[in-house]
Amino acid sequence: MSNYQAEPWKIKMVEPIRQLSRPEREAAIVQAGYNTCLLDSRDVYIDLFSDSGVNAMSDRQWAAMMVGDEAYAGSASFTRLADTVRAYYGYPEVIPTHQGRGAEHILNRMLVRPGQHCPGNMYFPSTRVHQELNGGAFHDVIIDEAHDPSTVLPFKGNVDCDKLEKLIAEVGANNIPYLALGAPVNMAGGQPVSMANIDDLRALTSEHGIPLILDAARAVENAWFIQQREAGWANASIAEILRAMCDRTDGATMSAKKDSYANIGGWLGLRDAELATQARGLVVLFEGLHTYGGMAGRDMEAVAQGIEESVAEDNIRARIQQVGYLGDRLAAAGVPVMQPIGGHCVCIDAAAFLPHIPRERFPAQALAAALYVEGGVRGVERGMISAGRDPDTGENRTPNLELVRLAIPRRVYTQAHLDVVAEAVISLWHNRDSVRGLRFVHEPRYLRFFQAHFAPVD
Template sequence: MSKGFAPEPYKIKMVENMAIMTKEERKEAIERAGYNTFLLKSDECYIDLLTDSGTNAMSDAQWAGLMLGDEAYAGSRNFYHLEKTVQELFGFKYVVPTHQGRGAENILSTLTIKPGDYVPGNMYFTTTRFHQERNGATFRDIIIDEAHNSQIDLPFKGNVDLKKLQALIDEVGAEKIPYVCLAVTVNLAGGQPVSMANIKAVSELAHKHGIKIMYDATRCIENAYFIKAREEGYADKSIKDIVKEMFSYGDGCTMSGKKDCLTNIGGFLCMNDYELYLQATATVVQFEGMPSYGGLAGRDMEAMAIGLREAVNYEYISHRVNQIRYLGEKLDAAGVPMVKPYGGHAIFLDARAFLPHLTQDDFPAQALAASIYEHSGVRTMERGIISAGRDVKTGKNHYPKLETVRLTIPRRVYTYAHLDYVADTIIELYKNKEQIKGLKWEYEPACLRFFTGRFSQK
């Protein structure tokens, strides 16, 4: 391990054996999966960096909390523990649990969007935009231009461009903008944070026009860490205090508990508007469950409450972000192209720079993810033209400027030795990148195609 990196701030007391397959076996596996890493079986993957969503290792306190699960159909004490924790840490008045983040996105979009609306946000996210478009809205990207350039290194590359937001308000009118979707951090930009100054400015502009701020709070702990590390005036503030201030400028949030709550399932929707809360409780019973469990077991809500408090611990979050930095620095030293600066949950390889002999219509990120698996047994995922999907009106492909492969680090799962293996094998593959072939569609689903689509080599 390189100097300057502290060892893991936890002890290992349980182990899970990892799959070890030959390269020929992996080649057969990725062909069976239609060159889509989502369709690989878990036991076919050696190191699984597909996602950090629900792949966390829970603590001894969380496992103990599972035994305190109150599985009452209504009024579970675990809900009240979760509610109190979220209210204390996030500051929002009302909390509605959901089975995961997209459950919260569905409720928010259903209740607030009408056909013809526009939802501005600092870069799209796949499921978020799907729910917005499904309810008749048009997504408008208002992130700063630099976020679409992998090589520009800025401390807060997830910031909103205030001129873009004002231009949209002037173009369509505030009455057609139900809320600003403010992601902290911005996943598809490379896990890039938003500064506190920018959050304040966006809040002031939106609220001046009567527009709500609804956060995608999925990785808010990581965003708070970057504010502490990079923004003047916050070095001496706790992660907990920074999180509370971040959300004080908004009106609510959607949250996937499968990330910063350090659990394997769960999510919630928050708001300060009582009328919206009443509508949300009426809607959640239709799709998720009672407002006091929202599709979750009591034990899962208990684990989320405990995990949220663990996540605001500085030792935990600094180690997590440093694991990503460690992997990034090893790859960068070998010239492997990636999004700069490193984010808080993943390294994003620049697939077009990695595979300059392929066009975007050859699906370079999908091809690279498949090749990484075949070469090393490391499962990653595509974040490019396949994830971007098609325009709902024209049916044509979206062509994002960023065509990336995401190497996502699960929380408290892998050690620096695992990351050494990941870096070494990707560096080796990079030296032989000309051998990687493009892909074409064999089966394309109607929506969210990156999950279940299948491909073949050209």
């Protein structure tokens, strides 16, 4: 008998999907310039490009949308959203935004000045671009083990406090606008941060007057790993651990398209009332009035309901279990994957998968394109393309990790779908020598992985 526990939900609505023939998939990837982002979704069989905004909302979320207050000012739906954020995340000041990068934009516009230095536990593309557009320079202060896919640690997303202290000594605390804490770390395959590490960071940043800002998009997943792996937290609820994480920080940017199951939405949470007043002024300029921030009332209702559902123990258990199932199947077949398996995705080590393709020929991008052709499965490159170019030298950045991310939407796919994904990856693994490298045909300036075009090279 399988030890895979059944999902804590049943299906009430279905969306048809279909598998194109291999010749059709080959034509589609050429049309998309070998960029999985540019594929039409109708041509994708199993879509693991992202877990953001593509989750299945519950019947209660859909019902909540029907009572959305669409008032331009003072929406009752905003009041419910703000009260729910305060209850579960604990930030007294809540500023709605259309999604997480809207919150990033507002935060960095307020805090970052030219010449300043922005530490974080591994970069995230949109976060780093916002920092750089405001004149800042990103510094990676994650532990060294996070850059090695084969290293197994329970909290591989932890900040190296020695690295952070060294940076503070070099540039001065006044030149560090804030510390960006991803928990878990997306670009490292969903690796979590321990509560002990957050405590150490709180003490260090408080000593130097540096704000500690949480990327809370998948913080519920991080809370799960703390409950399961960290001494002293096994008997705490997910809701209690989430609140404890947030209580140790000065603010958070939130994409409600992840943990909160919503199709759109986000918020900026702060403790500083004066900073929140400034943020509301900027939200009016760039997002919408400070009581809707780019969201419809129905979306705010869906987010509020989703927050309540996200901390349910059976929901998060099923979520982590599903990701682990796919990762374990691939690892058992010898496929090199990021270890340990994270909370929202399985990441294939493309450099190890395709050692015959040099980094300058973008093995992760080539592997993502080949996986689509093999099985109609859409993943996304998380390596040299995502890292972009150094704004000063114009040279390609070459991160240690060259990954293909398979991000699993919440409550969308069944175990059978994941078996199809596993079989496609394993089949490609056995025929990996046939995959060719790629070159740029069109390269956008910002976040190039979204819109770049490529062509194969011999």
